[in-house]
Structure formats: structure tokens, C-alpha cells
Amino acid sequence: MFFSANDLLWLLLPLAAASGWLVARLEQKRRTRQSFDLPSAYFKGLNFLLNEQPDKAIEVFIRVLEVNSDTVETHLALGNLFRRRGEVERAIRIHQNLIARPTLDREQRSLALLELGQDYLKAGLLDRAENLFQELAEIRAHSEQALKLLLHIYQQEKEWEKAITVARKLARVSGRDMNSMIAHFYCELAELDYTHHNHASARERLKLALVADDKCVRASMLLGDIDAREGNYREAIGHWQRIEQQDIHYIGEVAERIAEGFRRMDxxxxxxxxxxxxxxxxxxxxxxxxxxxxxxxxxxxxxxxxxxxxxxxxxxxxxxxxxxxxxxxxxxxxxxxxxxxxxxxxxxxxxxxHLGYACGECGFKGKSLHWLCPGCNHWNTIKPVREE
Ligand SMILES: [Zn+2]
Known part of the structure; x- marks a missing residue:
């Protein structure tokens, strides 16, 4: 069997094509390796970060910046690093510069906003942080993180109404059960009303607390106190007795009050x-x-x-x-x-x-009952030690 020149050409064509493809691929590989040089330095820096060697990390990042200052990730990591080191002003500058760039895509911009918000939070500029987190929550970018940080601000500022709204949104976005926390926010509002002798409003809030979380001991306790203050001992006892079903650990908090209620009624x-x-x-x-x-x-x-x-x-x-x-x-x-x-x-x-109160989450111990643990900032984790 003989090959004609034509046949040979047909046979060689795929080979030629394949070799061309191979050359192109090799070229591409070489090029991608080149463009990976920058991130490899970035990962090196990250490694230093993870190994708690921030000084070396800064060195690496600054070197990268000199190579190409348009590297958004590097800017973000560097800003984050400065914030962690407590150099908040530098972090703010880095993140503000980043946001000012028109070339940023939507994701990069919202990430930079989230970082800047945390810089403001750390610097104590709560109003500015609040505005940024609100913007992020509205445009649905990093909503969960933004809402968590907003909730943190409102709790710190004791803005309970806003905290309730944000907690509800966070529950929707994250699927987390926020009801026990929301009930405490209503209780906080009710306690304020109670100290200002506004019993009607306090009662309304406490009912809402129980709607949010029917296991809210704090609401039952305060409803009982309000009724006792007004001389409605039968109703007061009813509220306090409910704690038996809500969480028996707390019954000791009201046992004396219940006894006193019965005595007042002879x-x-x-x-x-x-x-x-x-x-x-x-x-x-x-x-x-x-x-x-x-x-x-x-x-x-x-x-x-x-x-x-x-x-x-x-x-x-x-x-x-x-x-x-x-x-x-x-x-x-x-x-x-x-x-x-x-x-x-x-x-x-x-x-x-064997007295006092202890947090089941962080082990914090105290002489009085805190609904919000001062040690770990969790609601409802502190219980009387006596009943253990
Ligand atoms: Zn705790």
C-alpha cells in the first residue's frame, strides 16, 4: 500500500494541529505561572498571618504592593491586618482608598465596605459603622455579616427597638432562631417602662416577649412584679408560677415572692x-x-x-x-x-x-442574675448555682 502526497498531508494535519495546540498550551502554562507569582507572595504573607507573625506578613504584603498596587485582595488583607493590630487609622485609609477606585466590581466594593465598617466599629465610630452595615444589608451584600454587626451595635447602644428589627431580619436571612434574644430585647424595654412607672406599656412589651418566646422566664418574673406592685397578688402568683413550666432552674428566684403573695392574700x-x-x-x-x-x-x-x-x-x-x-x-x-x-x-x-450564678457557656460566676452574660455576651446562659 502506498501513500500519496495528499494522503500524507491528511494524516499529518491532525498531528500538526495537535503540536500547535501543545505549543500554545505550554505557552499558556508558562504565562499563568507568571501571573501566579503575585498571589504566591500573597499566600506566603497569609501564611505568616496564620502563624501569628504579622510583622513578616506586613513585609511580604508591602513588597507585593510595590509590584502591583491594584491587587484588591492584598489591600483587603493588609487593611484587616492593621485593624487587628489596633492600627485602625491605617486600616481605614487602606479601605477608603480601595472604595474610591472606580474599577472595583460589586463584590469587591461590598467586601471593602464591610471591612471599613469594622474599622469604624473598632475605632468607636458607631454611627459611621451603622450606616455602612445598613447599606450592605439593604443591597443584600454580605447581609448576614452586616446584620450581625448591626445587632452588636444596637445591643451596645441599648437601642432595643432597632435591635428587635435587625434580629428579625437576621433570623430570616440566616435561618437562625433569634426568638429568645428578641424576647430579652422586649424585656429590656419593659424594664425601662417599669422604672418610669409606665406599667401599661411595660405589660404590652412583656406580652410581646412571651409571644416571641413563651419560655421567657424574665417576662413572667417582671409581669408578676408589676401585678404585685399594684396589689394584684393572685395574678402575680400566676405569672411567677408559670416559671415552673418555663425553666424550673429559676423557680428559686420567685419562690419567696410566691410565698409572700399567698401571705398577702391571707x-x-x-x-x-x-x-x-x-x-x-x-x-x-x-x-x-x-x-x-x-x-x-x-x-x-x-x-x-x-x-x-x-x-x-x-x-x-x-x-x-x-x-x-x-x-x-x-x-x-x-x-x-x-x-x-x-x-x-x-x-x-x-x-x-454553692450560691450565686454561673454561665453555662463560658463559666462566668457572679453574685447577681445577669440575663446577658458579661463574660461571653450570650443571653439566657446564666443560671442559679443552687439548683445544680
Ligand atoms: Zn458566659
Whole structure:
């Protein structure tokens, strides 16, 4: 079989095409390698950043900037770095310069705005930060991040109405459940109303808090307080008792208030029955201690003592022991009294470790109940230690 010149040409054509393609590809590869030089320096800088060596990172980034100052990512990373180092003014300058460039695309511009907003936040220029985050939320660019930062600002500024609006938007955008937080914002507003003796408005807010989160203990507590202040003890007791279903850990916060409510209504039997039944339902230190006092004033010290001893057998605890000593001290004579006082002193020391409040999130400990943890800034994470 012989090939004609024509046949040969046809055979060689694909090969020629292929080799041309190969040359072109090699050329392209060489070129892309060249254009990757810049980002490789950028990644090197990033590496320094990740290894907590910001000084070396700055060096690298500045070198890159000299090569090509149009590198947006580098600008952003550098600005971020300056902000983290606390050099906020430099960060602001970098981000402002970036935004001023008309060549920026939409994504780059919104990213730079988000960074600039955080610079302002760190510099304490809250109004400017707020404006930028609002703009981002409106144009739906980085909305979730912008809304989170807005929420942070409004909480810091105690602008609770705005915080409620933003939290609702954030819930829609992120799919996160913000209801417990929203309920606290309503409670904050209600507390302000309450201190200004505007009970009607406070009640409205607290109802909205319970609509947002029907487990909001704080709203029930305050609704009870308002009713008690107005002499509506039956209603007050109703609100406080609801805490039993909302979160039993907090019942100790209102046990005394509930008892006082019954006493104000001269309803000794109601008082006794409620604590007897709810103690049987839940147990718990606070309910038992209050019930011991109720028995003491109703049936005398001996009956109260008997109740506490039985309780301590089932659940040994320092609070019960303390109460037992307290009751015994009243009837004790001179020398026995001194011994008991000494013992009570020791128990009291022990008891302080089991009093107060602690955050389940960060471990913060405090003597009073904070709804917003000062340690980790979470709502609703602090609970009474006594019930643990
Ligand atoms: Zn905490």
C-alpha cells in the first residue's frame, strides 16, 4: 500500500494541529505561572498571618504592593491586618482608598465596605459603622455579616427597638432562631417602662416577649412584679408560677415572692398546698427551703426539722444543713448555741461555693442574675448555682 502526497498531508494535519495546540498550551502554562507569582507572595504573607507573625506578613504584603498596587485582595488583607493590630487609622485609609477606585466590581466594593465598617466599629465610630452595615444589608451584600454587626451595635447602644428589627431580619436571612434574644430585647424595654412607672406599656412589651418566646422566664418574673406592685397578688402568683413550666432552674428566684403573695392574700392553705405539690413535682433546693419555712411557721420548729432531716437523707446538701442549724439555733441554750454558731460559720463558708450564678457557656460566676452574660455576651446562659 502506498501513500500519496495528499494522503500524507491528511494524516499529518491532525498531528500538526495537535503540536500547535501543545505549543500554545505550554505557552499558556508558562504565562499563568507568571501571573501566579503575585498571589504566591500573597499566600506566603497569609501564611505568616496564620502563624501569628504579622510583622513578616506586613513585609511580604508591602513588597507585593510595590509590584502591583491594584491587587484588591492584598489591600483587603493588609487593611484587616492593621485593624487587628489596633492600627485602625491605617486600616481605614487602606479601605477608603480601595472604595474610591472606580474599577472595583460589586463584590469587591461590598467586601471593602464591610471591612471599613469594622474599622469604624473598632475605632468607636458607631454611627459611621451603622450606616455602612445598613447599606450592605439593604443591597443584600454580605447581609448576614452586616446584620450581625448591626445587632452588636444596637445591643451596645441599648437601642432595643432597632435591635428587635435587625434580629428579625437576621433570623430570616440566616435561618437562625433569634426568638429568645428578641424576647430579652422586649424585656429590656419593659424594664425601662417599669422604672418610669409606665406599667401599661411595660405589660404590652412583656406580652410581646412571651409571644416571641413563651419560655421567657424574665417576662413572667417582671409581669408578676408589676401585678404585685399594684396589689394584684393572685395574678402575680400566676405569672411567677408559670416559671415552673418555663425553666424550673429559676423557680428559686420567685419562690419567696410566691410565698409572700399567698401571705398577702391571707391564704395559708394555698401557700402550703402549692409548695407541697410543686416540691413533689420538681424537688429542688429552693422549693424545699421555702417549704421548710412554711412548715416552721405553720406547725413549729420540730415539724420543720423533721421535714429537713427527711429531705437531707434523700438529697444531702449544704443548704439544707444550713437551714437545719438555723432552726436549731433559735431554741438552743448557751453552750450548745455557741457550738451551733461555730458550725453554722463553717457551713456558711461551704455554702458560698454553692450560691450565686454561673454561665453555662463560658463559666462566668457572679453574685447577681445577669440575663446577658458579661463574660461571653450570650443571653439566657446564666443560671442559679443552687439548683445544680
Ligand atoms: Zn458566659
Amino acid at each position: 391564704n395559708d392553705q394555698g401557700l402550703y398546698d402549692y409548695f407541697r405539690v410543686s416540691l413533689r413535682r420538681h424537688g429542688g433546693v429552693s422549693l424545699a427551703l421555702t417549704f421548710a419555712d412554711i412548715i416552721n411557721s405553720r406547725e413549729g420548729a420540730e415539724a420543720a426539722e423533721k421535714f429537713i432531716v427527711e429531705w437531707l437523707r434523700r438529697a444531702p446538701n449544704v443548704h439544707g444543713l444550713h437551714k437545719l442549724l438555723e432552726i436549731n439555733l433559735v431554741k438552743a441554750k448557751d453552750s450548745a448555741r455557741n457550738d451551733l454558731l461555730m458550725l453554722k460559720g463553717i457551713i456558711e463558708e461551704l455554702r458560698t461555693q
